[in-house]
Amino acid sequence: MARLELIDLSKRYGEHAVVKGVTLDVAEGEFLVLLGPSGCGKTTTLRMIAGFVEPSGGTARIGGIDVTYLPPWRRNTGMVFQSYALFPHMTVMENVAFGLEMRKLPKGEIAARAREALRLVRLDAFAERLPRQLSGGQQQRVALARALAIRPAVLLLDEPLSNLDAKLREEVRIEIRELQRQLGLTTIMVTHDQEEALTVADRLVVMADGEIRQIGTQRDLYERPADRFVAGFVGRSIFLDGRIVEPGIFESAGGLRLHSASHVPPGPATLALRPERLSLEPERSLDNRLPGRVEFVSYLGAVLEAHVRLSPADRVVVQLPNRAGSAPSVGDEVEVGWSREAGLVFAGQERTGAVEERT
């Protein structure tokens, strides 16, 4: 339970920079999630905190103490690995007690604390089993208990749920979150799964190409993405290319003049729209109301998605609630509308190479 500070932490392999100056301040008891596509440097950052990767520059502090060049066994971080990395020749109990033994605690205390950690993950009945006699979900909980038993200053979770099936993953992530809150543990989790990240985090860090793109709460990232990459990576956005022609007016590649509340100076720009903020039955008062033709409809159960062509160069996706009798069909002439606040404009049209959707 301690504050974690990373100051301009970086890692280079030869000429190749994997992490380019990451600065983070994680408060005591905070659950921070590093989110990003594979290869963005999030795992390397986590491994630098654990001490498995030596930083090329910068500083890492745990509880105010500089740990930048401390070996892993002197750091008091508790890590849960993607592969769980349980000791195969030791029982569940011996696995959980290992870290306490290394701390040279008296025998009685080791047994008591190991048992307590197993009780926390509801595995006290399995103490004498070997890891291979447990299911994947149980192994995952042993790994968690092993990390919790040492009462780490910082809990590190490296894609801890990626080897579980979808249903179990939802249960376990809520369980982890509740345990973390109950114990008040400073926690860093790495994941590429945005739903997972949004469920558990107090704050999220979006990373790409070894850099932090944005730090904030779920709402910050979703409502006010810092750049086009974040807008495409967190939640879903439809992008229209074009330019700002005068303050508040975006002109698309297809020549549509659209109102926007963004303060981007005139020049090339990209407009990002969230499909659920668009409507096919726009109120009279909306700033942007445009005629279009439905080209494609996906039926997703609770919601429908209509792909609507607004001009030869512009197509948007509109998400609608699935109400009886209101489904549009392909070829329908419709009117699409959204408020000026719903459209986010980013200067420039650079391709970030990130996950984004073209229509």
Add this chain to the structure above:
Amino acid sequence: MDATLAPHRLDALSAGARPRADARRWGRWALNGAAALSLGFILLPLLLVTWLAFFRQEIPSFPPEGYSVRWFGAVANNKIFVNGFLLSLQVGIAATLIGLALAVPASLAIARRRFFGREPINTLLLMPLVVPGVVLGTAIYVFQIETEIATGLPVLGSTAGLVAAHALIVIPWAVRLVTASFAGFDPTIEEAAKNLGAPPFTTFRRVTLPAIRPGIVAAALFGFVMSFGNLEMSLFLVGAGRTTLPIAILQYLEWKIDPTVAAVSVLQIVLIGAAMIVTDRYVKISQVV
């Protein structure tokens, strides 16, 4: 009526599938037959030697005139055999321990690290297995003479010299088996141990070593057997009056062909067989080899 009709109809239905099932059955027979034949080929000499060890007459001839265990007594009373056995045992154990002490760190480096010259070193460590025993023996013989001339130390014919040479033939087996046991080992397990507060040596002792233990036990067993049974190389290196068991057997055979030699062999087979069975109880060698 129905009861007789049903199988008939089934036959007609499965007629198309029949040739394939037949082929599969024949294939299985052929495989089992070949396996039995090979096993017999391997076991036959062992069985014959065992049989021979219990013949009563001095000159082995068929059929036996009767059975006796007196040749086993003859072995126990033969000083050369007893001393040879003890020397082979000593050399085998010492060579195995030295070979393992060198091979385990070497295997660790080969399996884990990517360094310049890794492949050549790996090949080099397997070389003693490839070089014929006589060549190896000659080479070490010459080397030991030269060392003796250069340093004045009594190397040739000493137990130390013999142990060193035997360690050489233990190494290839040990390296092969120990590197193989690293293949299925997840290195993040070591990271987990370090994360929990274990320094590198503790991590090795508590986590890495137990994981590769089957490989090490198998390596010790095979290394010992290779050393214990070695004849060609040892011939060059033993001192006067100090012979290993295989050499003692060879020398005995120059003068006599009574079943004493068969009895010695049976004892050797039983010893090694027992060692394998006992170790397999504790460590599943079959997982490694």
